[in-house]
Amino acid sequence: MDVRAHISMVFHLDKCIGCHTCSVSCKNVWTDREGTEYMWWNNVETKPGTGYPIKWEDQENYNGGWELDKKGELKLKKADNKLESLLQLFYDPNMPGLDDYYEPWTYKYEDLFNAPLSDDQPTAIPISKITGEPIEINAGPNWDDDLGGSNLYAKNDPNLEGLSQEEKDLMMEVENISMMYLPRICNHCVNPSCVAACPSGALYKRGEDGIVLVNENKCRGWRACVVACPYKKMYYNWKTGKAEKCILCYPRLETGQPPSCFQSCVGRIRYLGVLLYDADQIPDAMKVPNHSLVESQRKIILDPYDPKIIEAAKANGISDEFIYAACNSPVYKYVVKWKLALPLHPEWRTSPMLFYVPPLLPVLGKVVNGLYDHSAREFFTSLDNARFSVRYLAKLFSAGNEEIVTYALKKMMAVRYFKRMQQLGDLDSGKVHEIMREADISEEEAEEIYKITTLATVGERFVLPPIQREEAMATKEPEVCKGCTGCGEIKEPTRGF
Ligand code: SF4
Ligand code: SF4
Numbered sequence: 001m002d003v004r005a006h007i008s009m010v011f012h013l014d015k016c017i018g019c020h021t022c023s024v025s026c027k028n029v030w031t032d033r034e035g036t037e038y039m040w041w042n043n044v045e046t047k048p049g050t051g052y053p054i055k056w057e058d059q060e061n062y063n064g065g066w067e068l069d070k071k072g073e074l075k076l077k078k079a080d081n082k083l084e085s086l087l088q089l090f091y092d093p094n095m096p097g098l099d100d101y102y103e104p105w106t107y108k109y110e111d112l113f114n115a116p117l118s119d120d121q122p123t124a125i126p127i128s129k130i131t132g133e134p135i136e137i138n139a140g141p142n143w144d145d146d147l148g149g150s151n152l153y154a155k156n157d158p159n160l161e162g163l164s165q166e167e168k169d170l171m172m173e174v175e176n177i178s179m180m181y182l183p184r185i186c187n188h189c190v191n192p193s194c195v196a197a198c199p200s201g202a203l204y205k206r207g208e209d210g211i212v213l214v215n216e217n218k219c220r221g222w223r224a225c226v227v228a229c230p231y232k233k234m235y236y237n238w239k240t241g242k243a244e245k246c247i248l249c250y251p252r253l254e255t256g257q258p259p260s261c262f263q264s265c266v267g268r269i270r271y272l273g274v275l276l277y278d279a280d281q282i283p284d285a286m287k288v289p290n291h292s293l294v295e296s297q298r299k300i301i302l303d304p305y306d307p308k309i310i311e312a313a314k315a316n317g318i319s320d321e322f323i324y325a326a327c328n329s330p331v332y333k334y335v336v337k338w339k340l341a342l343p344l345h346p347e348w349r350t351s352p353m354l355f356y357v358p359p360l361l362p363v364l365g366k367v368v369n370g371l372y373d374h375s376a377r378e379f380f381t382s383l384d385n386a387r388f389s390v391r392y393l394a395k396l397f398s399a400g401n402e403e404i405v406t407y408a409l410k411k412m413m414a415v416r417y418f419k420r421m422q423q424l425g426d427l428d429s430g431k432v433h434e435i436m437r438e439a440d441i442s443e444e445e446a447e448e449i450y451k452i453t454t455l456a457t458v459g460e461r462f463v464l465p466p467i468q469r470e471e472a473m474a475t476k477e478p479e480v481c482k483g484c485t486g487c488g489e490i491k492e493p494t495r496g497f
Contacts, residue, residue: 004277008188017266018046036237038141042184045183046142078227108134155168163392193348277300290347339404390405
């Protein structure tokens with residue numbers, strides 16, 4: 001067993017209001033420089049929709065992530081073929097281009113200030129941030145935000161493939177339309193295809209917390225990582241000729257502060273904490289059939305209360321503070337204990353370490369003849385008639401395994417029903433217990449989920465030890481006694497857990 005610590009995040013999608021504050025705060029901190037204009041390390045998409053870059057989920061086009069070969073072994077979807085790489089040195093058909101992102105622009109503001117007196121309002125024309133010339137804007141990072149032009153753009157969402165016409169109509173028809181928001185950053189995967197694809201060895205996963213970073217001194221600008229990342233969260237800086245990506249705000253984490261996107265999140269949808277995982281199990285965990293991928297990824301996450309795991313973690317140099325944080329991790333609760341949070345597109349087999357609680361709001365409340373549908377005879381059958389198809393959510397969060405999504409949605413429905421009946425003083429009704437039983441949830445668990453979802457303080461949503469990199473590295477070395485006699489005896493680390 002090779003126990004490692006990982007800083008992970010959960011996004012509770014029912015709470016996201018699509019305000020984009022996270023994207024703007026990230027942009028202001030990290031990508032407000034020449035060469036990074038088009039980059040959004042954090043972006044928020046409307047689903048169904050085509051997203052940013054356009055149709056990033058279409059791996060037939062982009063060829064990102066891993067797949068299983070005929071022998072059942074993992075291989076990069078974009079084959080590591082030297083001759084092919086050489087031939088595609090100047091043109092790679094799988095590389096997203098500026099048209100797939102958008103041409104960044106600003107406005108000619110001086111026209112507003114310097115306009116002569118006139119009967120007409122002056123206007124500021126859009127100017128390309130690449131060429132400095134006037135441009136016509138016809139794409140942007142959130143072009144189909146809030147389903148803008150839904151029939152033009154959202155119908156191209158690759159996740160709609162395989163849904164029945166009725167399901168598609170429910171999501172697309174303007175009268176019935178439903179949507180959800182999907183905030184996205186780099187998933188800091190434990191089987192990162194970006195790292196595997198880099199010919200210069202410039203990408204690496206940081207040992208002490210799992211953050212995936214680029215060594216800019218080693219990067220030669222091959223951009224193999226841009227193609228290999230199926231989430232399209234690797235970017236190429238055209239000014240410096242180097243790759244760039246989300247760094248999970250590690251300089252902030254190292255001083256005990258939440259990442260910028262987390263801190264600014266208006267909906268308080270983000271939860272950050274430590275997970276312990278077994279690195280030895282990763283290759284095998286990623287070789288299982290699609291429908292088992294979520295479960296097999298859960299299994300590599302270790303129980304931080306288990307004394308054997310604690311011992312193995314300490315032997316691997318994981319500090320007491322990290323282990324303590326892992327025990328209190330809201331991410332562990334959402335992902336493993338409650339099984340509510342799921343990875344995004346696990347079928348690409350990168351084992352993403354950011355997780356999503358699928359949204360319940362757009363699922364329920366299907367409108368029939370302008371009225372909410374209360375006709376469901378049984379409580380949970382409303383999921384079968386949901387206006388936001390469970391099959392669609394399964395394509396996003398469980399590689400098509402609808403049971404896993406249904407389990408999470410049922411649990412969240414049961415929490416709502418339980419709290420509602422508690423407020424009405426009607427907890428004794430047999431129906432509450434029947435529903436809780438079917439949703440596999442106890443009253444205690446329902447209270448816990450309710451509290452952390454609705455009332456959690458920042459201290460409960462952000463559970464990390466203050467990390468100083470030097471300190472974390474130092475814990476890997478055994479402490480040597482420098483006491484009175486200078487005996488040089490090896491000591492147990494003294495910081496208490
Ligand atoms: S999401 Fe991040 S870690 Fe995962 S493959 Fe893409 S860039 Fe690499
Ligand atoms: S700041 Fe929070 S609520 Fe607003 S879009 Fe970002 S994730 Fe959603």
